[in-house]
Amino acid sequence: MVMKLQSCLQLIMVAVGVLVAGQATAASGDTNNTDKIKALDAACPSCVTVANDVMAIRAEHCQLKNTSAEMMISTxxxxxxYGFMQAVDSMVEPATYKTILTAAATQVDCGNPQNWIDMTQKALKKSTQKVS
Structure with missing residues (x-):
């Protein structure tokens, strides 16, 4: 049940993030990508924060060199x-988000983002089982 809810919320948040990113892009016309990110940050600050978090992990663990505004939009x-962490951010307190972000940073699979999500979820389940 929890996994189905997480999957549904993840899909919803991905759709919202893409919609907001698309609106910021469309509203900006021919302006550069930095202006698009500024517009997006005004409309959805958590979208930009989460994208920065995911890109920072990729920069540290996956040799991501391009952290430009264009790469943020692509992310x-x-x-x-990004969709997974955006869903997490929308459902939990900031301290819990940071805990989950830390878990995600220890489970990175640079070539397979779905496996990265799966491994993060498994690590979180293990840590909650230890607490129980």
Whole structure:
């Protein structure tokens, strides 16, 4: 039940993030990507924060060199881990989000974002079982 709810929420948050990113892109016309990110940050600050978090993990663990505004937009549109972390951010307190982000940073699979999500969820289940 929890997994189904998480999957549904993840899909909803991905759709919202893509919609907001698309609106910021469309509203900006020919302006540069930095202006698009500024517009997006005004409309959805958590979208930009979560994208920065995912990109920071990729920069540290996956040799991501391009952390440009264009890459941020691409992350929001295409990276399943962004959708997962956006869903998490929308459902939990900031301290819990940071805990889950830390868990995600220890489970990175640079080539397979879905596996990265799965491994993060497994690590979180193990840590909650230890607490119980």
């Amino acid at each position: 929001m549109r295409n990276d399943p881990m």
